[in-house]
Amino acid sequence: MLSFALRRILQALAVLAAVSAAAFALFYAGPADPARAACGPRCDTGQVAAVRTSMGLDQPLLAQYTDYLTGIVAGRDVQDVDGSTRHCDAPCLGYSYRLHQPVTEALADHLPVTVSLAAGALAVLVLFGLGTGFVAALRHGTRTDKLLSGFTLVGASVQIYFLGYVAQWGLVYTTGLLPLPSYTPPATDPVAWAGGLLLPWIVLGFVNSAVFARLTRSQLLETMNEEYVRTARGKGLGRLRTHLKYTSRGAAGPLVQLLGLEAGALLGGAVITETVFGLNGVGRFALEAVEGQDLPAVVGAVLLAACFVVLFVALADLAVAWLDPRIRLG
């Protein structure tokens, strides 16, 4: 198991290195001129050239990439457009000339919102997806199954910006059942934190749970036909306990994998959800960075999202190996 884990972590690091290179290439080799973008529309050619020098863009590409990687590992000094030098602590993802702030700091401001949103939405997704999938599988072919399957199909087909507005209208503006979505740091007021995020959690979790619920159902139905499940029943184990102990275990692999992907994706920022509910998370930050041609911020956000996806996919793989001795022990 240990060597399996080490191998998987090395793979993850290799993927991250590749993503960082690709993101970097997008920045500096892309069609947009980062110096002009940083300097702003009112700069003349001379000013842009000065900015280019201060940003180090006149250096060879490899040197720039090395600088960038060094910054991530050890931090580095960066020059702002006005010529002042600032230290950017590790992990330094570059410097936003639009915000006059290191990208890491800016991201750190927005990350708690996204993490809060993602964690709650994942909890809703798992509870709702597993629950409906499990019940539908146990009652497969019955009216309950068809009803639940239809309900999850609604989730799969409806868009967040539609459901989000409808839910806000129905639960907040009309009835006042829930407070207006907002972010309060959990350390300040945990109740306000949960209350303010409840609606976004439910909407984002529900919309994303459809695939999870359907996979849960089909995985369980497939595993129910496994011979070891029949053996468990033949031992005298009850139906429910058999499904909880054996069927679930057999069905878990693909579900854990999907959950890893979902977690990575949600933590990378939920642009539409954040926009609909007016939450200022990483998704909104990335969107504004793109609109403002703030390339260092875009690259930073891309790298952060990639890190989350790679991390959670690797964690899911480890969890699957831990669950299944055939993978763990080869």
Next chain:
Amino acid sequence: MNPSPAAAPGHRAEQHADQHAEPAVLSVRDLSVTFADPRGGAPVAAVRGLSFDLARGEVLGLVGESGSGKSATGLAVLGLHDPRTTTVTGSIRLAGQELVGAGEPVLRRVRGGRVALVFQDALTSLSPFHGVDAQLAEMYRLHHPDAGRAEARRRAAAMLDRVGIPAARVRDYPHQFSGGMRQRVMIAMALMNDPDVLIADEPTTALDARVQRQVLDLLGELQREHGTAVLLVSHDLGVVAGTTDRTLVLRGGRPVESAPTATLLAAPRESYTRALVGAALTLDSVPGTPLPTVDDPSPAPRTAARTGPSDAVAGAPPAPDRHWLVEVEDLAVHFPGRRRGLALPGRGRPAPVRAVEGVSLRIAPGETLGLVGESGSGKSTTSRVLAGLQAATAGTVRYDGVDATAPDRALRRRLAKEVQLVFQDPYASLNPRRTVAQTLDTPLRLHTALDAGQRRARSAELLEQVGLPAAHLDRYPHEFSGGQRQRIGIARALAPEPRLIIADEPVSALDVSVQAQVLNLLMELRERLGVAFLFVSHDLAVVRHFCDRVAVMHRGRLVESTDRDRLFAAPHTDYTRELLAAAH
């Protein structure tokens, strides 16, 4: 595994006479099991009006071909059928207690406690997620709620020790054991609570002959030690012959005949039983002669054994400088090994798996070479190289005098026409979405110059050649039985008029009587068309009956390669002797 019926131990039949006085521990009356058709069609009756008694300590064989209802009967005793799709009527009494219609709480106490199950494939029947001792301990605790974890573990370890699993391995997972060891674990688990009745559903069918014998012996020993009554469900009369006191033959869900096993095998009353007994090949059949089948219980005898291809192909006398169709020299096939641990520089590549090593084979035109070995011996890999489906790591393959190790386009085309394949699984090897006509048309279109009309006529001819009416051309595979599908597979192989047919376990997945029919067909076609065969099989009786020469493989190497008669009369190596002993 096909011992002669006469080998059934006589003392078992006598024992049975004494037991008759005792009340039956399991009493089945007028049992019917009916499955609803999932697509809403007419329900299918798997068992119809079955009655039998199982005395305490008795071993009863439940024998039948696929679809005879033998497995459905076993599951009905435990109430394991899905009540939403299955209707069970009649009566099943376990020591007087009615089980049909009994509630879940009653059935749960019976399952694993008083009636235990052993299934065919222990790899899929044991949980892959739990150590074997934990699975046995769970079995104990489910029926001894007061027992602690430690006691259950201790009992599990003791039981595993009894079936020959070393103490150091009791925490291992099922996939870490060999097939025979796994089945021992399964049996140990079934006997954990000292049940009254053990239902063993094809307990040794998935095992190699040698291991099969060992597991059956163990089952017999434990059965006598514990005094357990056993319902042994099997399609294999050989297994039943050496193991059971009494045998009940089922066909289409109905009982055909029931008698003490020795009597049943020596003097079957019903014609179906006679055909079953006759169709089961033994090591004293006359090679190459037509086998009795259910439809034709006594085929026109051919007294002389087939002696070789010269018998079939006129004007090809065996000579020292004879021409070979296929010559394999020093063949090796290695698969890359699984990496364990980190791929650090200096650690090198993991050791390859040597599936085939130093194998040399020859097949003359029109000759049938049998390739024999247990699972994992490399026989299928060798045949895949000859079929061009697997690249050789080393060695040479010559076809008709030409080097075919790395064939060019033209040679590959020629091989694709002249070397054809027949597969084991008649269900998986036909495309379910193509009609028989479409399936047969493809090789004709690729390898002959016939136009569409001619191809259809040829397809009809091929179908008739394998004993199916030409009117079935437009049917789909699912409309045929297993034996009929295998005939279609053979017709497909014959379509481009091949010189060599590679048949990998072509009759292993078929019922005994169907097996005889398909073997008869293959023998007849061989005589008529003079085609050479590479016949891969684990079944020595079938190989002996069908093949001219036999090559034995063991752990990737060729152990022995000689004439059929010489091999079976005087095997050279210990390994071959062991194989033969297990088949007797």
